[in-house]
Amino acid sequence: MLLDTYGRVATDLRVSLTDRCNLRCTYCMPEEGLQWLEKPRLLTDDEIVRLVGVAVRLLGVEEVRFTGGEPLLRPGLTGIVERCAALEPRPRMSLTTNGIGLERTAGALRDAGLDRVNVSLDTLRPEVFQRMTRRKRHDDVLRGLRAARDAGLTPVKVNAVLMPGLNDDEAPELLAWALEHDYELRFIEQMPLDAQHGWHREGMITAGDVLKSLRTRFTLTPEDAEQRGSAPAERWLVDGGPQRVGVIASVTRPFCSACDRTRLTADGQVRTCLFAEEETDLREALRRGAADEEVAELWKTAMWGKKAGAGIDDPSFVQPARPMSAIGG
Ligand code: SAM
Ligand code: SF4
Numbered sequence: 001m002l003l004d005t006y007g008r009v010a011t012d013l014r015v016s017l018t019d020r021c022n023l024r025c026t027y028c029m030p031e032e033g034l035q036w037l038e039k040p041r042l043l044t045d046d047e048i049v050r051l052v053g054v055a056v057r058l059l060g061v062e063e064v065r066f067t068g069g070e071p072l073l074r075p076g077l078t079g080i081v082e083r084c085a086a087l088e089p090r091p092r093m094s095l096t097t098n099g100i101g102l103e104r105t106a107g108a109l110r111d112a113g114l115d116r117v118n119v120s121l122d123t124l125r126p127e128v129f130q131r132m133t134r135r136k137r138h139d140d141v142l143r144g145l146r147a148a149r150d151a152g153l154t155p156v157k158v159n160a161v162l163m164p165g166l167n168d169d170e171a172p173e174l175l176a177w178a179l180e181h182d183y184e185l186r187f188i189e190q191m192p193l194d195a196q197h198g199w200h201r202e203g204m205i206t207a208g209d210v211l212k213s214l215r216t217r218f219t220l221t222p223e224d225a226e227q228r229g230s231a232p233a234e235r236w237l238v239d240g241g242p243q244r245v246g247v248i249a250s251v252t253r254p255f256c257s258a259c260d261r262t263r264l265t266a267d268g269q270v271r272t273c274l275f276a277e278e279e280t281d282l283r284e285a286l287r288r289g290a291a292d293e294e295v296a297e298l299w300k301t302a303m304w305g306k307k308a309g310a311g312i313d314d315p316s317f318v319q320p321a322r323p324m325s326a327i328g329g
Contacts, residue, residue, distance in 0.1 A: 001060035002262055002299065004272070004306035010262035012063045012230070013055050013091075015048060016328025017074040018266050023098050024134040025122075027161055028324050030196045031134055037326070041267045045076040047286050049083045051264060051295070056091050058296040061262070065118075067096040067328045069266065072105060078112045085113025094118065096159070096329065100137050102144030106151035117148045118157040118186075123167040124177055132166055145183065157184045157246075162205040171210050172217040179243050186233050186246035192312060193274065195323035201313075207234075207249035214245065230260040256309035262299070263328055270299055272306035274327055275320055 002010035019037050021029065043051070055061035064084060071077060072095075084093060092115050099119040106117075121141050123129050129138040148156050158178055162168045171187065178185035187210045192199035214220060220236035223244065228234065232255050233246030249255075256273075263271040268283025280302035285295050311317050320327070 002303040004303050006257070006306070006308055008257075008259055008306070009060065010260050010303055010306075011061055012065070012260045012262070013052070013061045014065045014067055014261060014263045014328050015052065016068050016264065016266040016326075017048070017066055017071040017077065017080070018042070018069040019326040020073050021068065021070040021098070021325055022073060022100055022135070023070070023137065025120075025161075026132055026134070026166075027163060027190050027194050027198070028329075029194070034195055034323065034325065037267050041283075043264075043266060043268045043283055043286075045080050045083075047268065047283065048080055049087075050286065050292075051268070051282060052084050052091070053087050054292050054295050054299070055262075056087050056089055058292060059299060062089075062091055063094075064091040065094050065096060069325050069328075070098055070100070071095055072097050072101045078105065078108050081109060081114050082112040095153075096120070097144070098133075099141035099144030099148075101140070103140070103147040106144070106147040106153055110151040110153055114153060116155060116157070117153045118159055119145050119148065119183075120159040120161075121145070122160045122162070123170055124173060125167075125170070128167050128170075132163065145181070149182065154182075155184050156182075157186055159186055159188055161188050161190050162210060163190065164203055164205060168205050168209070169213070171213040175214055175218060175238065175245055178245075179238060182243075184244060184246070186248055188248045189251045191250050191274070191324070192317075192319045193324035193327070193329075195325070197319060199319075201251070204251065206252045207247045208252065210247055211236075218245075220245070230255075230258045232259075250310070251312050254310055254312070259306075262303055265322070265326065265328060270302045271327060272303055273310060274324070274329075275310040275312070275317075276307070277318065277320060278302075278305070 126138040269279035
């Protein structure tokens with residue numbers, strides 16, 4: 001299994017399928033985009049399926065989340081999902097997406113074996129969406145969300161990041177909308193992972209701010225700590241439940257001590273954490289002909305070196321060289 005020196009066991013694998021994206025969220029990417037990874041550096045579909053196979057057969061991974069960049073831009077996505085669904089033991093599989101194109105693909109992804117989706121949507125206001133993502137695609141996301149729910153990719157979770165002066169007044173409105181449509185809303189604190197290094201601790205909207213704002217309209221009761229397990233989101237029952245809202249307070253209330261994640265970038269590097277400074281190159285191992293067992297050993301060694309925490313609040317914190325979109329959020 002993927003054990004580290006703090007006794008944590010990674011059973012949840014995040015796989016980035018591409019670093020490219022069709023949006024330009026201000027907290028993630030600069031307007032002009034980034035220098036994308038060249039095709040030969042990307043893992044092929046076969047290599048991805050092989051590495052997911054190593055993870056589930058030899059390393060105890062139970063859950064696989066495909067992400068990016070924007071994973072729906074990966075041409076072979078449905079085939080990758082289908083082949084991963086045929087692995088023994090079969091991992092639970094989900095996708096984090098901006099929702100653009102999901103309207104067309106939700107049914108096929110469900111048929112291929114995808115269990116559920118997380119769709120990112122920060123605002124219900126089309127003009128604010130355009131300012132935050134620099135694209136006029138709000139309606140595509142809403143249609144993608146509906147299609148995901150209708151295809152049974154449930155529970156559909158919605159990820160929202162609040163940004164000062166843009167959508168920081170929208171938390172109650174977003175929650176009312178999510179409850180009405182049966183989406184599970186989770187607010188994520190903005191993290192220092194943008195390529196343009198625009199994050200400031202003083203400027204960010206904290207979990208405390210979000211909860212205060214939600215409580216102007218809803219009664220929130222904390223869910224049992226036991227039910228949280230290793231999930232990064234703290235959850236609250238809304239108006240007595242059963243519907244819930246989550247807050248992922250990666251900056252102000254990090255949950256590193258229970259982290260069960262391991263990450264694979266689109267170019268085949270293992271990362272122990274979003275904020276890791278080191279990577280382990282599994283693509284090189286695959287391409288020089290390493291056997292599955294050797295690849296598994298490399299992965300185990302990488303995870304053994306996982307640090308105790310992200311340390312965002314530590315004065316010695318250094319933002320990782322790779323931005324969020326190239327790590328896989
Ligand atoms: N493109 C897909 C999407 O947006 O859902 C998947 C990748 S994206 C990097 C994954 C998640 O990370 C999204 O929910 C996005 O809002 C979030 N994210 C991106 N940059 C972030 C940042 N600096 N702080 C917090 N969350 C961020
Ligand atoms: Fe693209 Fe997701 Fe980053 Fe937005 S958060 S720019 S949708 S990768």
